[in-house]
Amino acid sequence: xxxxxxxxxxxxxxxxxxxxxxxxxESALKTLGEVGYARxxxxxxxxxxxxxxxxxxxxxxxxxxxxxxSVRYYKAQCVTRYDGVVADSTSTEGLLDAFAAKLAETIRExxxxxRLWYDLRTQAMFEEPLRExxxxxxxTLEDMIWRVVSRYAELAGRAPxxxxxxxYAVLDGLxxxxxxxxxxxxxxxxxxxxxxxxxxxxxxxxRD
Amino acid sequence: xxxxxxxxxxxxxxxxxxxxxxxxxESALKTLGEVGYARxxxxxxxxxxxxxxxxxxxxxxxxxxxxxxSVRYYKAQCVTRYDGVVADSTSTEGLLDAFAAKLAETIRExxxxxRLWYDLRTQAMFEEPLRExxxxxxxTLEDMIWRVVSRYAELAGRAPxxxxxxxYAVLDGLxxxxxxxxxxxxxxxxxxxxxxxxxxxxxxxxRD
DNA sequence: ACCTGTTCTTGACACCTGTCAAGACAAAAC
DNA sequence: GTTTTGTCTTGACAGGTGTCAAGAACAGGT
Numbered sequence: 447x448x449x450x451x452x453x454x455x456x457x458x459x460x461x462x463x464x465x466x467x468x469x470x471x472e473s474a475l476k477t478l479g480e481v482g483y484a485r486x487x488x489x490x491x492x493x494x495x496x497x498x499x500x501x502x503x504x505x506x507x508x509x510x511x512x513x514x515x516s517v518r519y520y521k522a523q524c525v526t527r528y529d530g531v532v533a534d535s536t537s538t539e540g541l542l543d544a545f546a547a548k549l550a551e552t553i554r555e556x557x558x559x560x561r562l563w564y565d566l567r568t569q570a571m572f573e574e575p576l577r578e579x580x581x582x583x584x585x586t587l588e589d590m591i592w593r594v595v596s597r598y599a600e601l602a603g604r605a606p607x608x609x610x611x612x613x614y615a616v617l618d619g620l621x622x623x624x625x626x627x628x629x630x631x632x633x634x635x636x637x638x639x640x641x642x643x644x645x646x647x648x649x650x651x652x653r654d
Numbered sequence: 655x656x657x658x659x660x661x662x663x664x665x666x667x668x669x670x671x672x673x674x675x676x677x678x679x680e681s682a683l684k685t686l687g688e689v690g691y692a693r694x695x696x697x698x699x700x701x702x703x704x705x706x707x708x709x710x711x712x713x714x715x716x717x718x719x720x721x722x723x724s725v726r727y728y729k730a731q732c733v734t735r736y737d738g739v740v741a742d743s744t745s746t747e748g749l750l751d752a753f754a755a756k757l758a759e760t761i762r763e764x765x766x767x768x769r770l771w772y773d774l775r776t777q778a779m780f781e782e783p784l785r786e787x788x789x790x791x792x793x794t795l796e797d798m799i800w801r802v803v804s805r806y807a808e809l810a811g812r813a814p815x816x817x818x819x820x821x822y823a824v825l826d827g828l829x830x831x832x833x834x835x836x837x838x839x840x841x842x843x844x845x846x847x848x849x850x851x852x853x854x855x856x857x858x859x860x861r862d
Numbered sequence: 863a864c865c866t867g868t869t870c871t872t873g874a875c876a877c878c879t880g881t882c883a884a885g886a887c888a889a890a891a892c
Numbered sequence: 893g894t895t896t897t898g899t900c901t902t903g904a905c906a907g908g909t910g911t912c913a914a915g916a917a918c919a920g921g922t
Contacts, residue, residue, distance in 0.1 A: 462898095462899095466899090481780060482692075482777065482779075482780040483692075484690075484691075484692030484693070485692070485780075487878075487879060487880085488879085488880065488881090489878085489879080489880095497900070497901085498900070498901050498902075499901090499902095500881095500882085500900070500901060500902075500903095501899080501900055501901080502880095503880085503881065503882070504899075504900070508880090508881095509879095509880065509881090561776065561779035561780060564776045564779065565776050565777075565779070565780070567834065568769065568772045568773050568776045569690065569773075570834065570838075571690075571769035571772065571773070571833065571834055571837050572689060572690040572693075572769060572773070577838050580834075581838065607853065607857070608850070608853055608854075611831070611846075611850075612828060612831075612850040612853070612854070614831075615824075615827040615828045615830070615831040615850075616823075616824035616827045616828060616854065617827070618827050618830075618831075619823040619824045619825070619826050619827020619828070619830070620820060620823045620824060620827070622823070622826075622827070623819070623820075623822075623823040623826075625779065626775065626778065626779055626788075629779050630778075630785050630789065638819075642816070642819075642820045642823075645815065645816055645820070646816070646820070646824065649815070649857040649858075650857075653861075670869095674869090695908075695909065695910085696909085696910065696911090697908085697909080697910095705870070705871090706870070706871050706872075707871090707872095708870070708871060708872075708873095708911095708912085708913095709869080709870055709871080711910085711911065711912070712869070712870070716910090716911095717909095717910065717911090
């Protein structure tokens with residue numbers, strides 16, 4: 447053990463260590479997105495990296511620790527996804543178009559990560575150890591969506607008719623169905639999602 | 655092989671066979687609801703029955719066949735869950751109360767089966783063989799919800815503002831969040847669901 | 863009684879899993 | 893150069909998995 451932390455060297459103390467952890471996290475995310483939570487094995491994670499299967503246990507105490515670290519690592523980059531939409535929009539129509547387009551885009555380009563998230567959230571219904579982490583991430587997603595809804599209400603000069611929780615829930619319901627349809631080969635799923643979001647959002651505000 | 659089908663005896667031809675299949679399906683559902691799709695093993699299914707682990711392969715060709723048979727077996731009984739609500743209601747308020755109460759009741763009493771369904775639907779995002787069966791069941795659930803929404807619109811003298819697909823999606827989003835909260839130990843999740851459903855349903859109809 | 867076909871149990875197979883320990887390797891410290 | 897330290901590989905462990913075959917147990921018909 448060194449002086450303060452239990453980190454390896456002194457020159458690049460925990461940086462190298464964290465860099466490897468992030469590297470393994472990305473390999474894990476690749477595997478998780480491909481085969482899902484249950485079928486993800488540490489050996490396949492290592493095989494998706496340049497290391498051997500033993501190294502995972504050197505950087506992570508547990509399989510659970512690896513997976514939670516990986517998902518947190520990914521979701522930390524996602525929660526700002528719609529912040530540009532919120533910042534750049536100057537009209538309700540503009541925000542709606544940009545938001546719907548972004549939703550469709552992220553399904554098109556990051557479907558494996560999204561299905562992984564739903565997988566993890568569902569597994570949390572069965573495995574207690576997952577629940578706290580899932581709840582935290584779900585809350586950040588709820589806040590992310592709420593920033594969009596709030597800005598939308600502001601631009602419309604009206605007020606939301608429901609709290610952030612149910613607003614997130616209904617939008618997430620649409621998103622999830624669209625993701626499943628898209629992954630099932632539907633060619634029109636993303637367009638339909640855009641139409642549905644355009645129809646739903648005004649309902650979340652009071653009448654003028 | 656007997657005369658026409660490949661069924662076992664002649665007296666009770668396929669009845670005994672189907673009875674055993676249903677019996678095993680119920681044992682499978684118990685296991686699936688407890689530990690989820692991925693962690694369900696044929697040996698544990700058998701252990702939840704009065705038979706040994708080999709018998710599963712006698713009545714089902716595959717693990718997949720057992721699981722799909724079991725889930726279909728269960729969902730066949732669920733699709734009429736809200737039909738009484740639809741039939742008995744004579745006012746919008748009455749239908750809303752009965753519907754919301756039924757939603758909360760089924761979470762309270764059949765949470766394991768519901769999380770199993772979400773598990774399966776999510777796994778369908780990863781495993782192609784599940785998709786068709788999941789799509790069929792999801793459609794029957796969508797129709798079930800649509801009967802409620804249609805009746806609600808009828809009683810209100812208005813028309814729904816969205817198609818059955820998105821209507822099911824948004825209600826399912828609320829339901830799923832409520833289920834997760836309930837399983838995570840929230841004592842108020844079910845009451846909140848009732849409030850949210852009461853708030854959402856009117857938004858699904860045109861203004862008077 | 864015997865025979866026949868169905869039903870169920872037992873045991874095995876090949877494979878995969880998380881975990882971990884023992885040692886190889888390299889790089890830095892002295 | 894030698895020692896020490898951190899990094900990584902290899903190989904093994906104990907356990908669990910789906911699948912299936914061989915045979916026991918049981919039924920009913922003759």
